[in-house]
Amino acid sequence: MSTSAGPRLLGPAEVRLLAAELDLRPTKQRGQNFVIDPNTVRRIVRESGITGDDVVVEVGPGLGSLTLALLEVAARVTAIEVDPLLAGRLPATIAEFAPDRADRCEVVLADAMRVAELPGPAPTALVANLPYNVSVPVLLHLLALLPSLERGLVMVQSEVADRLAAKPGSKVYGVPSVKAAWFADVRRAGAIGRNVFWPAPNVDSGLVAWTRREPPTTAVPRERVFEVVDAAFAQRRKALRGVLRGLAGSGEAASAALEAAGIDPLARGESLTIHDFVRIAEGLE
Template sequence: MSDRPAVPTLLGAAEIRTLAAGLDLRPTKQRGQNFVIDGNTVRRIVAESRITADDVVLEVGPGLGSLTLALLAVARRVVAIEVDPLLAGALPATIAAHAPDQVDAFEVVLADALRVTEIPGPSPTALVANLPYNVSVPVLLHLLGLLPSLERGLVMVQAEVADRLAAGPGSKVYGVPSVKAAWYADVRRAGAIGRNVFWPAPNVDSGLVAWTRREPPSTTATREQVFAVIDAAFAHRRKALRPALRELAGSAEAAEAALAAAGIDPMTRGEQLLIDDFVRIAEALA
């Protein structure tokens, strides 16, 4: 007999509905509860994430465990953050039933991912998650800032959010999420996900976003100062930088002086700038 651990069995539509019925669970839109019911989809997510047997994976919003089981088939360890006490309480039993050889490689943390300040155990190296769509960007940025050990990741988000995160300067959807994500990582679109792989089916399309950590720009400004410039620049999307930064700088003249020092035309708009441009502006303002 082989000593190799058994591969976890994945959840299908019938298993998901059985688990939900046993918990008397009624998925809520408020918490973005749309559960993946297709094994091929979670296998695809794991393959696209490029995690290995050396990775400690952080998952957010594991729900009933569809993606969790697929991650446990590959990763060294999976830590799942779940805000719903009912789901967090049920998840260990699901792992024990479908992945008995991986029980010790799994831990669930009952917490709000937006407010979590530490992750138990070894530092996570990858983030792979079907993020709650209503808070996907704040969660992603919070975890990237909190956990410098995260080397790469793949997240499923609403399709238009995926477009924004991966957009470059000049794109119609380039904005605050695009620039702030670029502070931490190189981001790319990694595919689309259909609505019929979820239960209940969402009324929006979904997309995959992959990212690879890189060093943040070298700067004398703080991340908070740079992000404040980004927020101000996009607060009024079609406004030129001189009036857009007026309040942050203290006056239009101070904003123009800072832009001149940064080597940027004051009539440029925020959607035309790279993260390094925002860094120079923040340094000049500081």
């Protein structure tokens, strides 16, 4: 009696055969670097912590390397792909390499930055090798769009991974760090070498894991808090009293709001937590 061995995964030979069939020339514009190492995609799935109950969103599935590994574990995968050529080929790849799981995957031809809704059951996890040129905007957009997401793991450029997971006071702490912290507890989850990609990128890669948490406030809209964050880091070497003058209407009003929030008007944005920014936004209101 035979049992299913699960999906076959893509290695270097399979990736190059698929690319040749499609006459595919990966573009930097779309951040196309395809994973050719089965151990890497299995590691990503393992580190993500997804289970057989999870509905997973994947962004930029490309030729399907990570998609097939996700289908080994997840209950369902919704793959968002902006390239019509790749989106059109992916169902056939899944049918060939994971025939008994093909009905668990739905491919959505869309720009993840502009997608407004997804088909099927509400997703519980986001696991993706994000296009590096738009990784932060895509991540923040999906966290805002899909409140059902409970956790995730994304592969991004190493420096971006550092920024997303940075804490106040760090040299790389900035807008991505604060905005990601609105939605989730974020941590670095490892590094990925360049040789697992085709073509090999000219930057190092890192894994970022996150777990959803409740918003830090409901008293002011998220957009208002993010306005304060953007202003604070637009001139990150300047004191908050000066950079918030435009939002407050005057330097005096900015100082009053900061003092009401318990923040030194001469402090800088790089020293503040997401909760500090919330208190400032509430003071400005």
